[in-house]
Amino acid sequence: MPVNLADAEEYELPRLPSSDEDRRDDTSASKQYGHVHEEISREDAGLLDGGDKLGEDGEDDDPDDPSTYTRAIEEEEMVGKGSNVEALIARTVPTTDDPSLPTLTLRVLVLGISFCILGASASQIFYFKSNAPSFSGYFVILATYPLGHLLANERVIPRGKWIGGWELNPGRFSIKEAILVSVLSSSGASSAYAADILAIMNLYFDTPLSTIPSLLLLLTTQCIGFGLAGMVQNLLVSPPAMYWPSTLVTVQLFTTLYSTSSTALSFSAQLLTTRRLRVFMLIFLLVFIYQFLPFLLFTTLTSVSVLCLLDNRSWWLRTLGSAYSGLGFADFSFDWSSIGSTGPLYTPFWALGNYFGGLVGMIWVIMPIILVFNIWDAQSFPSPVSAGLYNSTFQKFDVTSILKPDLSLDDEAWEKARPLLLTPYFALSYAWSFAALSGVLVHVWLWHRDEIKQALSKRTVLNDVHNKLMRAYLPVPSSWYIGLLAINLGAAVILVKITPLQMPIWALVLSMAIAAIFLVPVGIIAAVSNTTIGLNVLTEFVAGVLMPGKPIGNVTFKCYGYMAMSQALALTEDLKLGWYTSIPPREMFACQIIGTVLGALANYVTLESVMVSKRPYLDGTTVDPTGQWTGRAPAIFYSASIIWGAVAPARFFSGGYEVLYLGFLLGAAVPIACHYGHKRWPGYKLNKVVFPIICSGASIVPQYPTNIILTGGIVAVLANSWFAKKHPKLHGQYIYVISSALDAGTSITALSIYILFGGVLWTWEGPDWWGNSKIDSEHCVLGS
Structure with a gap:
């Protein structure tokens, strides 16, 4: 359940066990392995309603007592006073385990591999499609439920039959199997970031890589994060404080779907689970139907601009x-x-x-001031929050005009075309990104260095319920992760050495070093706040400074540095899901590897097929008459390679933009000021100011439009503050299942509309009326 810091007094992670009673050496801990389940498994604890929790003084807390959950909300995990973090997730995460449940079965492989290949292929196709949805993980979870039970039906597949050492039907389809299907699928069911490199090298630079180098690029960039993820489990997975908020939503969805008939549950737990399932199904169906309105029939609902509705003839009202x-x-x-x-x-x-503080401060405070005083010619740009690049006449900058026939930078053409202008917001977003990166390092060092040291200590053994449960299973040896890292790094070294990727070996090593340095600080912030600080800006900036004039080298450096950390965090979050649900670590590892490798292979086959069959539509030679195929995504990636690689930051950040470098200094200074300010004036609660998250919110537009501010903020306050305090028990029991139902219904609607009306079966853009204007759905354009 969400954590409320309204009454927190200290902004620190909980201290790891330090007493002789709570901390045991590895030898004494190993003696408990055979008794773990007898020690903590209680029938009344159940899988869902949290069960009895051992307090720090050995007394039991009743999870059905509202006061217990109220204390959990107020005693959130950032408080450094030994608070019981387990109480915060007691109503969401299983507190018992049944090691006899089937896990990595043949039907897991059949379903997981099928969804993985389907998702990877579909995502790669969507990459070249206009207005295509993403391949939804909720689709996999919901589709797995009937398919898994179908494969467990003895009328379909009789019990007792084996093939190649695998039992075809080991019995009831278990929650652990469903989770492994989801993990296997999600590990590969996306468009690999490196596919962008292959696309622009083929479509724009006319230097396509052959099959083996292409596969090596895809596999190494996708798998190299495994080695990093395995090395930080003691920091980002095992500690209860690293609870990964979005993972709790997934856990409650799985337990709601698969625990309704569990005999391990008490009557009250079964009743709660049944109620959760009813709530999920009701909200899912209502949202699935409702979302047809903003997605297709009444698109104005997505953005109801009151000022534009009042008068869209005014430039100020439209802009504001x-x-x-x-x-x-x-x-x-x-x-x-x-x-x-x-x-x-x-x-x-x-x-x-x-997050909203940074977003509101930037959009509703700083930007109006910039507009009013016309700073950096703010009023001359078509949109004040555009991420586009403009010339001196405030028209779209023609990247191709500054390139030679071999696609290298034409210095003479650049001198004529310069300067390259950014909207004030987009320019400042770089400063905020710089500040977030320096800020996350300083913030984590100031507040969490002691916890990091304790987590790295070999004598530290965590004795919360989930760590005890996981001792029943063999861990993944560190040598597996190190070996995987070494193999992929070695393959990457060979790859950059023999291919025209424009990146020397030292640059590859540096990109990996950047990912390794930021992994733990960024991971800690992500694990407790659901906010991830990306490395995309930093990596392309560093590559542009150190390797100017090398556009392919720039995006390759960016891909290795950015994806190594991003993939490591995604895999770490999956490991936490397995930690919560007691999935054997080695089977989780196998599913992640299988999914990642198969996904990369499917990406490559699909990518090559599309580029061969639809090339004229993708490289801009011809416009697809149906409007379905477009090269917009690779074109944007190509433009970024030219700006950061060919033009490079030395030319890019000039003419007044040098001030943006101060973001690095600001990001380091603010956490220091807040840290020491909190010690001097604790009443001001400066411990609650997390500057990297503020910077993340300040730079999120235009990735997300500004319609998220008002309604999103209202929902956050009502759900996570008012409702959490007013009805703490209901909040703990239902908030995550409500969230999963809303997200699942929305994503399935988007996928359904694309299949039904997006050109797969039929092409229809919805009715043409005021609420679904073909000119501008929010009615900020004249004539709409």
Whole structure:
């Protein structure tokens, strides 16, 4: 359940066990392995309603007592006073385990591999499609439920039959099997970041890589994060404080779907599970039906701009009121895909406060001042929050005009075309990104260095319920992760040495070093706040400074540095899911590896097929008459390679943009000021100021339109503050299942509309009326 920091007094992670009673050496801990389940498994604890929890003084807390959950909310995990973090997740995460449940079975492989290949292929196709949805993990979870039970039906597959050492039907389809299907699928069911490199090398640079180097690029960039993920489990997985908020939503969805008939549950737990399932199904069906309105029939609901509706003839009202091209003042959204994009139901309230604080401060305070005083010619740009690149006449900058026939930078053409202008918001977003990166290092060092040292100590043994449960299973040896890292790093070295990727070996090593340095600080922030600080800006900046004039080298450096950390964090979050649900670590590892490798292979086959069959539409030679195929995504990636690689930051950040470098200094200074300010004046609660999250919120537009601010903020306050305090027990029991139902219903609707009306079966853009204007759905354009 979301954590409320409203009454927190200290902003620190909980201290790891330090007493002789709670900390045991590895030898004494190993003696308990055979008694773990007898020690903590209680029938009344159940899988869902949290069960009895051992307090720090050995007394039991009743999870059904509202006061217990109220204390859990107020005693959130950032408090450094030995608070019981387990109480915060007691109503969501299983507290017992049945090691006899089937896990990595043949039907897991059949379903997981099928969904993985389907998702990877579909995602790669969607990459070249206009207005295509993402391949939803909720689709896999929901589709697995009937398919898994179908394969467990003895009428379909009789019991007792084996093939190649695998039992075809080992019995009831278990929750652990369902989780492994989801993990296997999600590990590969996306478009690999490196596919962008292959696309632009083929479509724009006319230097396509052959099959083996292409596969090596895809596999190494996807798998190299495994080695890093395995090395940080003691820091980002095992500690209860590293609870990964969005993972709790997934856990409650799985337990709701698969625990209704469990005989291990008490009557009250079975009743609660049944109620949760009813709540999920009701909300899912209602949202699935409702989302057809903002997605297809009444698209104005996505962004209801009050100022534009009052008078869209005024430039100021359009600029202030539009969510798509303006600041989103008085703009309401009634589309859950927008409202739910910030995770308002499960993200800790303190994190939402920092995030929305940065977003509101930038969009509704700083930007109006910039516009009023016309700083950096703000009023001359088509949109004040555009991420586009402009020339001196404030028209779209023609990247191709500054390139030679071999696609290298033409210095003479650059001198004629310069300067390259950014909107004030986009320029400042780079400063905020720089500040977030330096800030996350300083913040974690100031507040969490002691916890990191304790987690790295070999004598530290965590004795919370989940760590005890996991002792029943063999861990993944560190040598597996180190070996995987070494193999992929070695393959990457060979790859950059023999291919025209424009990246020397030292640059590859540096990109990996950047990922390794930021993994733990960024991971800690992500694990407790649901906010991830990306390395995309830093890696392309560093590559541009150190390797100017090498556009392919720039994006390759960015891919290895950015994806190594991003993939490591994604895998770490999956490991936490397995930790919560007692999945054998080695089977989790196998599913992650299988999914990642198969996904990369499917990406490559699909990518090559599409580029061969649809090339004229993708490289801009011809416009697809159906409007379905487009090269917009690789074109954007190509432009970024030219700006950061060919033009390079030395030319890019000039003419007044040098001030943006101060972001690095600001990011380091603010956490120091807040840290020592809190010690000097604790009453001001500066411990709650997490500057990296503030910077993340300040730079999120235009990745997300500004319609997320008003309605998203209202939902966050109502759900994570008012409702959590007013009805703490109901909040703990239902908030995550409500969130999963809203997200699942929305994503399935988007997928359904794409299949039914997006050109797969039929092409239809919805009715043409005021609420579904073909000119501008939010009515900020004249004539709409």
